[in-house]
Amino acid sequence: MKIISKEQAVHMIRNGSTVSIGGFGAYGAPESLLAEIRKQFDETGNPQSLTVTTGVSPGSFTMEQKGLNRMAADGLIDTIIAGHFANPPMIANMVGENKIAGYAVPLGVLMHLYDAIAGHKPGVLTPVGLGTFADPRIEGCRANQKAADRNMDLVDLVNIGTEEYLLYKSFPVDISLIRGTYADAGGNISVEEEAEGDFEFELAAAAHNSGGIVIAEVKAIVNAGSIP
Numbered sequence: 001m002k003i004i005s006k007e008q009a010v011h012m013i014r015n016g017s018t019v020s021i022g023g024f025g026a027y028g029a030p031e032s033l034l035a036e037i038r039k040q041f042d043e044t045g046n047p048q049s050l051t052v053t054t055g056v057s058p059g060s061f062t063m064e065q066k067g068l069n070r071m072a073a074d075g076l077i078d079t080i081i082a083g084h085f086a087n088p089p090m091i092a093n094m095v096g097e098n099k100i101a102g103y104a105v106p107l108g109v110l111m112h113l114y115d116a117i118a119g120h121k122p123g124v125l126t127p128v129g130l131g132t133f134a135d136p137r138i139e140g141c142r143a144n145q146k147a148a149d150r151n152m153d154l155v156d157l158v159n160i161g162t163e164e165y166l167l168y169k170s171f172p173v174d175i176s177l178i179r180g181t182y183a184d185a186g187g188n189i190s191v192e193e194e195a196e197g198d199f200e201f202e203l204a205a206a207a208h209n210s211g212g213i214v215i216a217e218v219k220a221i222v223n224a225g226s227i228p
Helices: 006-011 031-044 067-071 089-096 107-118 198-208
Strands: 018-021 050-056 077-084 101-104 123-126 155-160 163-169 175-179 182-184 213-217 220-222
Touching: 006 031, 018 198, 031 067, 031 175, 031 213, 050 067, 050 107, 067 089, 077 089, 077 107, 107 123, 107 163, 107 198, 175 198, 198 213
Parallel strands: 018 050, 018 175, 050 077, 077 101, 175 213, 182 220
Antiparallel strands: 123 163, 155 163
């Protein structure tokens, strides 16, 4: 584990990276890191063209600079893969205005998909989404024309025997941004004062096992052995 500043952490995000972002709606977003990403983008133009993936996109249902609203700048995000866009309405507007490619994946499937990525599995095979917007015969999770114009298929139709399934395909995660309460010198993260924790583990595992980097924003560093 390395203890670094938020400025140093954001410098590690390369242009075009796939970045998973923790937080779940109003809870648990790594706000300091998101604010620093926007600051560095405004000042230098980097990082840019990111693919952002998250569950229920962090935000406050307002136009305030909170959650993913902080990243609502032309050129910063290229693609978003999420279970929900409404919490950061500035991002939802960018999807609606075709400024960024949007993919809406059923939330439960997306949670399992991060586990599949961490486990080096090809994806999640499930009947969930058959006959809906997620079905590749309909929209294949594409939420706007910009996504429809891309040669990127997130989901395939698979037949096993006489049954149809959807395969939501794994993709590598380069960077995971999460929030915890405490970290120790060994890199263990406590979420004891956070509103949720399991989702953060899944994002961290997906990045780590993709050969990527996990960046955790924490309240304080504690002694080794002090986290149960």
